[in-house]
Amino acid sequence: MPGSITPAAGRIARVSVKLEGTVAELRKNLGDPVEQNEVLAILESREVADAKSEYLAARLSNELQQDYFSATANSMKARS
Numbered sequence: 001m002p003g004s005i006t007p008a009a010g011r012i013a014r015v016s017v018k019l020e021g022t023v024a025e026l027r028k029n030l031g032d033p034v035e036q037n038e039v040l041a042i043l044e045s046r047e048v049a050d051a052k053s054e055y056l057a058a059r060l061s062n063e064l065q066q067d068y069f070s071a072t073a074n075s076m077k078a079r080s
């Protein structure tokens with residue numbers, strides 16, 4: 001559901017969003033104090049879920065390749 005927040009004049013922060021998603025959890029409301037690096041909202045996005053899945057698959061593949069390389073190198077050392 002689209003929404004809008006009206007900030008106090010002179011205290012405007014621009015946030016650009018480069019993906020589509022929905023707000024799953026809103027942790028702050030208009031007028032609430034916030035700290036630097038504090039999470040204001042949790043977003044759900046198919047794009048982020050797909051990217052995370054691809055990242056985890058690539059990471060697992062890399063770990064398996066590293067293990068295979070180490071095993072092959074150890075095997076070759078043992079033959080020498």
